[in-house]
Each structure stands twice: as structure tokens, then as C-alpha cells.
Amino acid sequence: MREEEKTEACVRAEKALTVRALEKSYDGVAIFRNVNLELYTGGVYCLTAPSGAGKTTFLRLLMGLETADSGRIEGSAKGSVAAVFQEDRLCPGLTAAENIRLAAPRIAPAFLRQELQRLLPKDSLSKPVAEFSGGMRRRVSLLRALLSGGELLLFDEPFNGLDEEMRQRAIEYVKERRNDRTLLFTTHHANEAEALGAQRIVWEPELLTWRLMQDAG
Amino acid sequence: MSRKPARIRQRAAILLFWLLLWQGLAWRMGKPIFLVGPWEVAQALLRLGGSPGFWRAAFSSLGRIGAGFSLAFAAGIGCGGAGYALPWFEALLAPVVSLMKTVPVASFVILALIWAGAENLAVIISFLVVFPILYLNTVAGLRSTDRQLLEMAQVFRVRTFSKIWRIYRPALAPYLISACQVALGMAWKSGIAAEVIGTPEHSIGEQLYMAKVFFSTDELLAWTAVVVALSFLFERVILTVLKKAAGM
Numbered sequence: 001m002r003e004e005e006k007t008e009a010c011v012r013a014e015k016a017l018t019v020r021a022l023e024k025s026y027d028g029v030a031i032f033r034n035v036n037l038e039l040y041t042g043g044v045y046c047l048t049a050p051s052g053a054g055k056t057t058f059l060r061l062l063m064g065l066e067t068a069d070s071g072r073i074e075g076s077a078k079g080s081v082a083a084v085f086q087e088d089r090l091c092p093g094l095t096a097a098e099n100i101r102l103a104a105p106r107i108a109p110a111f112l113r114q115e116l117q118r119l120l121p122k123d124s125l126s127k128p129v130a131e132f133s134g135g136m137r138r139r140v141s142l143l144r145a146l147l148s149g150g151e152l153l154l155f156d157e158p159f160n161g162l163d164e165e166m167r168q169r170a171i172e173y174v175k176e177r178r179n180d181r182t183l184l185f186t187t188h189h190a191n192e193a194e195a196l197g198a199q200r201i202v203w204e205p206e207l208l209t210w211r212l213m214q215d216a217g
Numbered sequence: 218m219s220r221k222p223a224r225i226r227q228r229a230a231i232l233l234f235w236l237l238l239w240q241g242l243a244w245r246m247g248k249p250i251f252l253v254g255p256w257e258v259a260q261a262l263l264r265l266g267g268s269p270g271f272w273r274a275a276f277s278s279l280g281r282i283g284a285g286f287s288l289a290f291a292a293g294i295g296c297g298g299a300g301y302a303l304p305w306f307e308a309l310l311a312p313v314v315s316l317m318k319t320v321p322v323a324s325f326v327i328l329a330l331i332w333a334g335a336e337n338l339a340v341i342i343s344f345l346v347v348f349p350i351l352y353l354n355t356v357a358g359l360r361s362t363d364r365q366l367l368e369m370a371q372v373f374r375v376r377t378f379s380k381i382w383r384i385y386r387p388a389l390a391p392y393l394i395s396a397c398q399v400a401l402g403m404a405w406k407s408g409i410a411a412e413v414i415g416t417p418e419h420s421i422g423e424q425l426y427m428a429k430v431f432f433s434t435d436e437l438l439a440w441t442a443v444v445v446a447l448s449f450l451f452e453r454v455i456l457t458v459l460k461k462a463a464g465m
Contacts, residue, residue, distance in 0.1 A: 091387070102375050
């Protein structure tokens with residue numbers, strides 16, 4: 001076995017998250033049924049489904065913000081999550097750095113400044129995020145998730161609202177700063193899943209469930 | 218161009234109009250027991266200001282009402298925080314707060330006079346009037362906190378102090394400020410009324426009572442002006458500190 005294959009096998013051996021027979025409904029209407037998934041440490045996974053299929057609800061369950069009707073979510077990464085929510089969820093009166101510090105209080109100021117400058121204009125760093133454009137707020141939201149110490153990254157349409165150039169920069173930044181942490185994200189754009197080398201978790205509308213597509217070959 | 222000087226001139230003209238009208242009415246009436254003009258009130262104020270008893274009374278009342286307000290402020294925020302976090306605590310306090318809101322101040326004054334005597338009457342009454350306002354606004358302010366930010370804090374395991382300071386405080390601040398704007402005036406009105414009934418030694422209330430006994434309308438209005446001035450200054454100081462703490 002080659003060295004890279006050995007390392008990959010080693011990384012893949014540990015399960016970051018296991019979802020067993022998960023079910024969720026609202027007002028008696030099933031959102032999804034019998035979801036079984038295994039996410040491995042260091043893996044990148046992408047949830048793709050039409051709007052309204054319950055992608056956000058599924059992520060909220062993994063974040064611990066909702067309770068499932070039945071089933072289990074287990075794994076080493078369960079209690080250590082970093083998220084990009086569908087909304088930016090930033091404190092409007094705080095600067096980008098202050099917002100990130102809420103989630104990452106131990107981050108070194110010089111490092112934080114350097115990272116902020118990679119995705120944001122220099123003159124924006126002293127302004128409260130209430131004065132930012134939608135795209136800038138999205139980037140702060142991404143930075144916050146990546147710079148916090150969460151082991152499981154759950155991103156809900158993380159590149160929404162970014163123009164093409166910034167989307168590319170943000171994707172590159174995610175690749176660099178993921179640091180072998182498990183990433184599960186939702187998107188409507190197949191090219192984002194490809195760019196991040198994600199395994200796809202697809203929606204099975206007849207069964208109302210999610211299924212991990214096996215690697216080709 | 219700034220409109221400030223024009224606005225100041227306008228306000229000064231309005232004030233002058235009412236003062237002149239007041240003075241004119243007092244002269245026309247010619248009965249100082251019923252009404253004295255602003256000139257006589259200013260003279261009485263200068264006369265009173267020269268006596269050591271004036272400052273003692275003013276500072277004693279300020280201390281009592283300030284203490285009542287401060288205690289109610291702390292208790293209102295503390296109990297409001299507990300009421301927000303613990304539904305059973307909110308339910309437990311609900312009838313007490315309801316009672317405090319509806320029972321006439323005069324009833325409280327008489328009860329407090331019987332139970333605690335005249336000395337601390339203004340402290341108790343200011344507290345009883347201010348507490349429900351601060352408590353209810355604290356609960357409402359905390360309830361207005363952005364749920365999405367609270368979920369974000371939960372997911373990222375934001376420290377409790379940071380959560381309070383960065384998420385709850387900005388939501389609570391406007392409620393607290395508007396509550397204080399109402400409560401500060403109420404604290405003074407009820408506190409002085411309690412002093413007039415209880416007449417504790419060295420208090421504005423006692424001085425107002427004496428002015429009534431001797432039909433000294435100029436002194437009555439002079440002490441009223443003192444109350445208005447102290448209430449205004451107290452409100453300014455408290456609101457400035459509060460706005461600064463809230464980052465507004």
C-alpha cells in the first residue's frame with residue numbers, strides 16, 4: 001500500500017458522525033425518514049436537493065438546534081461544531097474581528113487580522129458589520145466558522161451572495177483552512193461540490209431520505 | 218449650516234413667554250398666598266440656598282430617592298433576568314408585580330410609614346414604584362433578543378459573559394433606557410410625596426410640608442424648582458451612564 005493510501009485509510013477509519021434511522025416531521029408531515037449516514041473524519045460531504053427538501057432542518061439537527069422524532073446522532077465531532085448558517089447571524093454592532101472572537105476567543109490578534117485581510121477589504125476592518133454588504137457579511141460568517149475550533153464544519157449554502165471571483169477565493173480559502181476537519185455543506189451549485197472534492201449526499205424523494213453516493217470506481 | 222442657535226433662541230423665547238405670563242398673572246392677582254411670580258420664587262430660592270439646612274435637605278432627599286432607585290434598578294434587572302430564564306420565577310413574581318403596579322402609592326406610603334417609620338420611607342416608596350417598571354422592561358428586553366444570534370452562540374459555545382455582553386446587552390439597552398426615562402421621574406414624584414406624608418427630618422418633603430403649614434407659597438415653589446432641577450440632573454447622569462454602558 002502506498003504512503004498516501006495508508007494515511008487516507010487511517011484518516012477514514014475514524015467516524016466523525018454517525019446518523020442512525022433519523023426521522024423528522026412537522027405537524028405530522030414527514031420531512032425525512034430513516035436517514036442513515038456515516039461521515040468520516042477529514043471527509044468533505046455535500047448535501048444536494050431541491051429547495052424545501054429539508055437540508056437546513058437536517059443541518060440544524062446535527063447542530064443540536066432541533067430534536068429528531070426518532071433516531072440517533074453519534075460521533076466524536078458531535079459536540080464540537082462550527083457553522084455557517086443560511087443567514088449570516090452576525091452581531092450588527094460589532095466589527096468582523098469582534099464577531100469572530102465571540103466564536104474563537106483564543107485566536108491571536110495578528111493571525112486574525114491577517115486572515116481577515118485575505119477575504120475583506122482593509123478599510124472595512126474597523127467598521128461594524130452592519131455597514132457591510134451582503135457578500136462581505138457572508139465572508140465574515142465563513143471566516144468565523146473556519147477560524148473557530150469546531151471539528152465538524154456544517155455550512156448551509158456557504159457561498160451564497162458571493163460574486164464569481166469572490167466565490168472562487170472563498171472556496172480556495174475553505175480548502176486551505178479546513179485543516180482535515182469534516183465538512184458537510186449544502187449547495188445548489190454542482191461546481192462548488194466539485195471544487196471542494198465533496199462526496200455527494202443525494203435526496204431520494206420517493207423514500208424521503210438522504211443517501212451517500214459511493215465514490216465512482 | 219447648524220440650526221442649533223436658532224433652536225436655542227426659539228426655546229429661550231418660549232420660556233420667556235411663559236415666565237412673563239406667570240409673573241403677569243401673579244401681579245394681577247396680587248395675593249402671594251395663592252400665587253407668587255417667578256421673580257419672588259427666585260428670591261426665595263436665593264434666600265433658602267444661603268442656609269445650611271437647604272443643602273442638607275436637598276442631599277438627604279437625593280440620597281434617599283437615589284438609593285431607592287438604585288436598589289430597584291439592581292433588583293429589577295436581577296429579577297428580570299431570573300424571570301426570563303426561569304418561567305416558574307416569573308410566574309411566582311407575577312402577582313407581586315401586578316400588585317405593585319396597581320396599589321395606590323398613598324396606600325404603600327401609609328403601610329411603609331407604619332412598618333418602617335419616616336426615615337427610610339422615600340427609599341421604600343421609590344423602590345416600590347421603580348421596581349415593576351425595571352422588572353417588566355428587563356423581561357421584555359431579554360425576550361426581544363435575536364433568536365438566531367442565540368442559536369449561533371449555542372452552536373459556537375460562546376462564553377456566558379460574552380453572550381450577555383455582546384448579544385443580550387444590545388437587545389436589553391433600549392428597553393432599559395426607556396424604562397429609566399419613565400422610572401426616574403416617577404421615583405422623584407413618589408419619593409417626595411412620601412416625604413411630605415412622613416416628614417422625615419432634613420428632607421425636601423419636610424420643607425414642602427412646612428411651606429404648606431405657613432402658607433409660604435414662594436418657598437413651596439422654590440422647593441418644587443429644586444425637586445425639578447435635581448430630578449433633571451439625576452436623570453441626565455443616569456441616562457448618560459446607561460447609554461455609555463450600552464455603547465449607544
